[in-house]
Amino acid sequence: MNKSKRFETSVIHAGYDSKQHLGSLSTPIFQTSTFTFDSAEQGERRFAGEEEGYIYSRLGNPTVRALEEKIAELEGGEMGLAFSSGMAAVSAVLVALTKADDHILCSQGLYGCTFGLLSMMKEKYNITSDFSLMETEEELRNRIQPNTACIYIETPINPTMRLLDLEMISRIAKEYNIPVVVDNTFSTPYLQRPLELGCDIVIHSATKYIGGHGDVIAGLVVAKEEFLSEVAMTTQKDIGGVMSPFDAWLLLRGLKTLPVRMDRHSFNAERIFKEMEKHSGIKRVYYPGDTNHPDYSIKEKQMKQGGGLISFEIEGSKENAQELLNLLSFIQIAVSLGDAESLIQHPATMTHAVVPEEERLKMGITDQMIRLSVGLEAWEDIWSDLEQALSKLPAVKEKINN
Numbered sequence: 001m002n003k004s005k006r007f008e009t010s011v012i013h014a015g016y017d018s019k020q021h022l023g024s025l026s027t028p029i030f031q032t033s034t035f036t037f038d039s040a041e042q043g044e045r046r047f048a049g050e051e052e053g054y055i056y057s058r059l060g061n062p063t064v065r066a067l068e069e070k071i072a073e074l075e076g077g078e079m080g081l082a083f084s085s086g087m088a089a090v091s092a093v094l095v096a097l098t099k100a101d102d103h104i105l106c107s108q109g110l111y112g113c114t115f116g117l118l119s120m121m122k123e124k125y126n127i128t129s130d131f132s133l134m135e136t137e138e139e140l141r142n143r144i145q146p147n148t149a150c151i152y153i154e155t156p157i158n159p160t161m162r163l164l165d166l167e168m169i170s171r172i173a174k175e176y177n178i179p180v181v182v183d184n185t186f187s188t189p190y191l192q193r194p195l196e197l198g199c200d201i202v203i204h205s206a207t208k209y210i211g212g213h214g215d216v217i218a219g220l221v222v223a224k225e226e227f228l229s230e231v232a233m234t235t236q237k238d239i240g241g242v243m244s245p246f247d248a249w250l251l252l253r254g255l256k257t258l259p260v261r262m263d264r265h266s267f268n269a270e271r272i273f274k275e276m277e278k279h280s281g282i283k284r285v286y287y288p289g290d291t292n293h294p295d296y297s298i299k300e301k302q303m304k305q306g307g308g309l310i311s312f313e314i315e316g317s318k319e320n321a322q323e324l325l326n327l328l329s330f331i332q333i334a335v336s337l338g339d340a341e342s343l344i345q346h347p348a349t350m351t352h353a354v355v356p357e358e359e360r361l362k363m364g365i366t367d368q369m370i371r372l373s374v375g376l377e378a379w380e381d382i383w384s385d386l387e388q389a390l391s392k393l394p395a396v397k398e399k400i401n402n
């Protein structure tokens with residue numbers, strides 16, 4: 001990050017100079033598919049890379065570029081690249097890092113579609129992947145294979161909220177010259193900056209906190225220029241999952257309030273976590289801000305706050321978990337996260353439904369687990385909605401009465 005400015009300032013000003021755009025305070029939306037050349041020779045020079053300038057929006061667009069520059073600065077990286085979805089970003093990075101018969105070492109828990117992508121890579125190209133707790137240096141060293149092409153992790157892990165020690169993992173990976181890729185969606189650069197801890201590549205589903213308003217599907221990657229300029233010219237350009245200028249504009253707009261929103265998401269989540277902990281109908285709560293969380297020391301080391309996501313398990317069965325969702329009044333039943341609205345979902349049948357049961361249980365995702373993305377509403381209202389729904393569940397009533 002530009003050390004001369006604090007995060008709250010960079011998130012508003014980085015990557016944009018209004019003087020270059022007729023004084024427009026807001027970044028203009030360059031809603032164009034192509035860019036005209038002054039002459040045939042100029043077109044030739046641009047395609048040959050001999051002259052700077054835009055060619056075609058799949059190869060680069062000024063609105064998208066402004067977002068890429070901003071996210072790079074916020075993550076403390078050299079370069080940013082924008083994609084049409086979080087999965088377009090994940091797939092472009094993993095395709096760029098691997099070749100047939102390679103191996104990917106992953107965190108013990110991954111978002112369902114990332115797991116799906118890895119299954120496809122195994123089937124098509126024999127690129128194997130397996131899961132590691134990455135709790136100790138020894139275990140991590142033992143899990144690295146001669147053909148390990150990268151380490152791919154989430155922290156916090158979706159939806160179990162386990163945390164991984166990014167400094168330790170990147171230190172060990174460096175010994176083996178293996179790049180570490182971190183999905184930083186849950187934390188955003190405001191709460192956690194993996195590149196500053198030695199990791200190599202950061203990925204975001206920008207659909208979530210970066211956008212923050214539930215109105216865009218997008219992905220972002222930040223890494224060294226040497227790697228990302230190669231991705232831009234290969235997997236991004238030729239597979240083509242690029243971001244639209246309007247979506248980039250929505251994200252630039254959302255980003256300006258990221259610190260304010262994250263402070264409030266964390267504040268609300270901390271309070272709701274404390275209420276959940278006291279409620280006898282809730283079996284377990286998983287929140288990084290919990291001082292009894294098994295990875296709390298990692299949270300203290302690398303996260304500014306606990307964030308806005310809480311997972312919890314209730315008494316009873318899968319059906320009871322579904323019933324709880326159905327009993328809520330304003331908390332919305334939906335996948336995705338990081339929006340102004342509180343969203344609740346059942347990972348076993350929704351975000352992680354594609355993960356076979358055996359693997360899902362190994363990740364720690366039980367049928368009773370529910371994930372709550374705490375919104376920006378008054379926390380008291382969010383909690384009272386949850387409390388009234390819990391009080392109506394027969395399995396919970398029984399527990400409370402005993």
Ligand code: MET
Pocket residue numbers: 111158205335336337350351
């Ligand atoms: C299509 S399912 C989910 C979207 C998102 N990655 C989530 O975890 O909620």
